[in-house]
Amino acid sequence: MSEVNKNKVEETQNTTVDVPANPAQDHVAESAIAKTAPKEVAASPTATTYITTLLANIMDDFIQVNEGLDLDFVYMGSWLVINKKGQFYEKDDESVNYGDHIDVIVGQGEKRWSLWGLQNSPEDGQLIVAEREKADAEERLTAWLLEHPEAAERYSVNDLELRYIAFVVPVEAVAENLNDSDVLPRVYLMSFSPTATISWGKYTMGVYQGKYKNIGIKARTGVASVVTRLSTKEMKGKDPSISWLGVEFEAMGMFNPDEYTK
Numbered sequence: 001m002s003e004v005n006k007n008k009v010e011e012t013q014n015t016t017v018d019v020p021a022n023p024a025q026d027h028v029a030e031s032a033i034a035k036t037a038p039k040e041v042a043a044s045p046t047a048t049t050y051i052t053t054l055l056a057n058i059m060d061d062f063i064q065v066n067e068g069l070d071l072d073f074v075y076m077g078s079w080l081v082i083n084k085k086g087q088f089y090e091k092d093d094e095s096v097n098y099g100d101h102i103d104v105i106v107g108q109g110e111k112r113w114s115l116w117g118l119q120n121s122p123e124d125g126q127l128i129v130a131e132r133e134k135a136d137a138e139e140r141l142t143a144w145l146l147e148h149p150e151a152a153e154r155y156s157v158n159d160l161e162l163r164y165i166a167f168v169v170p171v172e173a174v175a176e177n178l179n180d181s182d183v184l185p186r187v188y189l190m191s192f193s194p195t196a197t198i199s200w201g202k203y204t205m206g207v208y209q210g211k212y213k214n215i216g217i218k219a220r221t222g223v224a225s226v227v228t229r230l231s232t233k234e235m236k237g238k239d240p241s242i243s244w245l246g247v248e249f250e251a252m253g254m255f256n257p258d259e260y261t262k
Contacts, residue, residue: 051107080188086232113137
């Protein structure tokens with residue numbers, strides 16, 4: 001496979017892949033969230049802290065109730081993915097489909113050295129590696145390849161990419177959580193491709209610099225306080241014959257939790 005075609009396949013695949021769910025782990029995480037996170041956050045739903053506090057409560061409590069088990073929320077979480085039609089949907093439940101755009105608050109993010117299963121491979125849709133440090137990612141991949149020697153022809157440490165993992169909350173999920181404390185907050189993870197990661201960085205800088213002040217978003221505003229619309233679009237490289245499904249970012253206005261209460 002040529003390097004150009006390989007990049008094309010990986011670019012498209014990594015906007016659509018996901019981690020197979022483990023029902024037992026999902027149950028543990030949901031129980032932890034139900035006990036503390038929604039009620040604590042709802043007590044003080046300010047625009048600048050609501051989502052970041054919500055995410056911190058969920059992840060901190062998940063780690064606390066599973067103390068000593070060395071679990072990683074990135075490997076356990078639910079993923080928002082994109083199908084070939086350019087629609088955002090919940091990988092664990094394909095009936096939850098948001099169409100070709102979705103309004104969210106991105107409350108947290110981090111870069112990880114990642115490797116996703118290639119399209120049409122036995123690992124299609126699998127998050128193989130997602131580590132903060134490159135050395136840890138190489139060690140994890142090496143161990144995985146020892147367990148799956150048949151995959152050595154498909155993957156190597158040279159395939160590891162530094163990708164942005166975003167923690168997103170749909171605005172409609174905010175309404176559900178604020179109006180009913182028994183409803184578990186819907187938090188998704190998304191893996192941005194290298195090109196989407198660059199676009200995301202430019203978007204956040206645009207918000208900070210006041211690009212959207214015409215819709216009430218002042219300069220020096222952080223994106224965790226903004227409703228962001230994610231939309232899919234066919235992207236083309238310098239070679240017009242090479243295209244992939246990418247993600248665009250647009251600010252829709254300041255996030256105000258009060259607007260989502262009954």
